[in-house]
Amino acid sequence: MILGHTMRLYFKLIGIRVRAQMQYRLSFWVDLAGTGLATGVEFLTLAAVFGRFGSIGGWSLGEVAFLYGLVETAFATMDMIFSGFDPDFFSQQVRRGTFDQMLLRPVSLPLQIFASEFLLRRIGRMAQGLAVWGFSLTLTHIAWTPAKLLYLPVVTVSTVAFFGGLFVAGAALCFYTVQSIEAVNIFTYGGTYMLSYPMHIYDEWFRRFFIYIVPSALLVYYPALFFLDKPDPLGLPSFAPFLAPLAGFGTLLAAFALWWVGVRRYTSTGT
Amino acid sequence: MTPIISVTDLRKEFKVFRHHRGALGAFRNLVTREYKVVKAVDGIAFAIEPGELVGYLGPNGAGKSTTIKMLTGILVPTSGEICVSGRVPWRERRAHVARIGAVFGQRNTLWWDLPVVESLDLLRHIYRVPAERYTRNLATFRQLLALDEFLHTPVRSLSLGQLMRANLAAALLHDPDVLFLDEPTIGLDIVAKERIRQFIQRINRERGMTVILTTHDLSDVEKLCERVMMIDRGHLLFDGKLADLLRRFGGERELVVDFADEVLDAAVEGAQIVERDGPRVTYRFARDAISASELISRLSARYRLVDLSVREPEIEATVRRIYEERLLDNDGG
Numbered sequence: 001m002i003l004g005h006t007m008r009l010y011f012k013l014i015g016i017r018v019r020a021q022m023q024y025r026l027s028f029w030v031d032l033a034g035t036g037l038a039t040g041v042e043f044l045t046l047a048a049v050f051g052r053f054g055s056i057g058g059w060s061l062g063e064v065a066f067l068y069g070l071v072e073t074a075f076a077t078m079d080m081i082f083s084g085f086d087p088d089f090f091s092q093q094v095r096r097g098t099f100d101q102m103l104l105r106p107v108s109l110p111l112q113i114f115a116s117e118f119l120l121r122r123i124g125r126m127a128q129g130l131a132v133w134g135f136s137l138t139l140t141h142i143a144w145t146p147a148k149l150l151y152l153p154v155v156t157v158s159t160v161a162f163f164g165g166l167f168v169a170g171a172a173l174c175f176y177t178v179q180s181i182e183a184v185n186i187f188t189y190g191g192t193y194m195l196s197y198p199m200h201i202y203d204e205w206f207r208r209f210f211i212y213i214v215p216s217a218l219l220v221y222y223p224a225l226f227f228l229d230k231p232d233p234l235g236l237p238s239f240a241p242f243l244a245p246l247a248g249f250g251t252l253l254a255a256f257a258l259w260w261v262g263v264r265r266y267t268s269t270g271t
Numbered sequence: 272m273t274p275i276i277s278v279t280d281l282r283k284e285f286k287v288f289r290h291h292r293g294a295l296g297a298f299r300n301l302v303t304r305e306y307k308v309v310k311a312v313d314g315i316a317f318a319i320e321p322g323e324l325v326g327y328l329g330p331n332g333a334g335k336s337t338t339i340k341m342l343t344g345i346l347v348p349t350s351g352e353i354c355v356s357g358r359v360p361w362r363e364r365r366a367h368v369a370r371i372g373a374v375f376g377q378r379n380t381l382w383w384d385l386p387v388v389e390s391l392d393l394l395r396h397i398y399r400v401p402a403e404r405y406t407r408n409l410a411t412f413r414q415l416l417a418l419d420e421f422l423h424t425p426v427r428s429l430s431l432g433q434l435m436r437a438n439l440a441a442a443l444l445h446d447p448d449v450l451f452l453d454e455p456t457i458g459l460d461i462v463a464k465e466r467i468r469q470f471i472q473r474i475n476r477e478r479g480m481t482v483i484l485t486t487h488d489l490s491d492v493e494k495l496c497e498r499v500m501m502i503d504r505g506h507l508l509f510d511g512k513l514a515d516l517l518r519r520f521g522g523e524r525e526l527v528v529d530f531a532d533e534v535l536d537a538a539v540e541g542a543q544i545v546e547r548d549g550p551r552v553t554y555r556f557a558r559d560a561i562s563a564s565e566l567i568s569r570l571s572a573r574y575r576l577v578d579l580s581v582r583e584p585e586i587e588a589t590v591r592r593i594y595e596e597r598l599l600d601n602d603g604g
Contacts, residue, residue: 009396020384101380103345106369268347
């Protein structure tokens with residue numbers, strides 16, 4: 001009952017954001033095509049590199065396309081759902097006092113922030129990601145098993161949660177200093193680019209950083225090894241591909257914990 | 272009656288960090304945390320009964336909006352207690368804000384892209400106002416605030432006055448126990464101000480709504496509030512009847528006299544001349560030193576008067592004088 005009310009309210013508020021974006025129809029379509037196209041061009045560049053070298057670190061074009069498609073789709077989906085937590089957007093909300101107004105409404109704060117923005121035009125990037133993903137499937141001939149079919153959506157959702165966690169953690173930093181947002185952007189946007197390359201071409205320290213500090217490898221790389229039936233060059237335990245949900249939702253939960261600390265700091269300092 | 276708002280020994284301190292400039296300064300900012308403590312609210316206490324309409328006055332940076340932010344639950348106090356309708360605002364945020372209404376200055380709380388009526392309908396869902404009560408309240412506010420002329424206009428196209436009226440309706444749809452108004456008439460023309468004032472007065476009188484009003488515009492206070500609280504530098508300087516405040520500090524009245532001819536010696540006992548402009552002379556006199564009629568009879572005994580008028584002290588000037596001369600500093604309030 002309460003959950004029903006909350007969800008109805010969420011969709012009502014999201015509906016307003018979407019309708020507002022549709023008022024500028026041309027801008028919406030241009031934007032949608034633009035972000036989609038940018039992703040497409042990025043991938044074509046990658047494909048050109050493969051045309052020259054055949055494979056990178058033992059990975060074929062189709063296999064890299066699988067990584068790329070997964071990351072792009074997940075990031076675009078996250079960018080749409082977590083638009084309200086986008087540090088750029090959220091810091092403006094805090095500076096303009098919109099966040100104070102949220103504190104004055106008898107509705108959960110995360111819900112209000114999720115509902116404060118919803119960038120529908122991210123569908124362009126999402127479609128592009130899915131297209132690359134579909135393309136990869138025609139090249140790689142994955143040996144599908146029921147386990148793989150079941151695990152694929154889990155990995156996708158976990159990756160969405162992980163990227164969402166980066167946005168939420170970035171939003172938490174807004175309560176401390178507004179200037180730090182750029183740092184987070186390098187992290188998230190740089191992160192997607194990096195994740196779409198096979199992990200082991202990076203240096204040892206870099207790999208460790210991504211496995212242990214930013215558990216991206218667990219989210220995309222190891223699951224990809226599982227889906228593509230590739231051997232693990234790093235020799236991690238055989239359950240490594242299945243840690244994705246833990247890494248994804250763990251990151252998101254930790255980020256929200258940090259965010260609440262930020263809220264508490266904000267309400268006690270008001271800066 | 273138990274008070275609807277009670278505040279005890281409320282304090283709010285802010286740490287203001289010192290920022291060093293330049294590259295070296297940026298590094299110092301990272302390493303050292305030099306700051307000074309600013310006491311925005313420094314031990315204030317008051318109680319407000321249900322149905323009161325209280326004016327909360329103070330110059331910029333006096334601690335007014337910090338107090339309001341703590342009362343509405345946006346800020347957590349450093350120490351002290353607040354109880355509004357039996358709740359501690361910041362501890363039960365959602366339950367608290369469901370029972371209060373707030374309009375903050377020129378800040379709009381409605382959805383920019385939506386027509387006013389849809390914004391209000393959305394608030395009905397947010398506050399879970401029963402349909403019947405919503406219809407009744409909306410009908411009342413449409414009439415009192417003349418919302419019909421812009422009910423279907425997108426919020427972004429409203430004039431400032433219309434925006435304020437729409438926001439007032441929005442803050443009241445859920446029948447709050449207390450209404451917080453921060454500068455509700457700022458930037459409005461006289462007609463719009465008057466409409467807002469009448470509305471505030473009506474909801475206070477007819478619905479018994481408790482209202483806390485902060486404003487720079489002292490004519491708001493003069494027309495609306497029986498009780499005023501004055502704050503400066505975090506301290507509550509005065510809490511009582513506006514009339515008492517003016518009687519104590521607004522002693523100086525002015526008499527403007529137009530003499531038939533220019534007079535050389537216009538001086539008169541009990542009053543001092545503040546301005547001379549040809550045959551027009553302005554006197555200032557203390558309320559308890561001499562009465563206006565006594566002064567007039569003294570003057571008319573000596574000269575022929577064409578016209579005269581008595582000016583009551585302006586509340587604005589009085590309040591400014593109280594702050595500038597720090598008349599209340601050791602008074603406790």
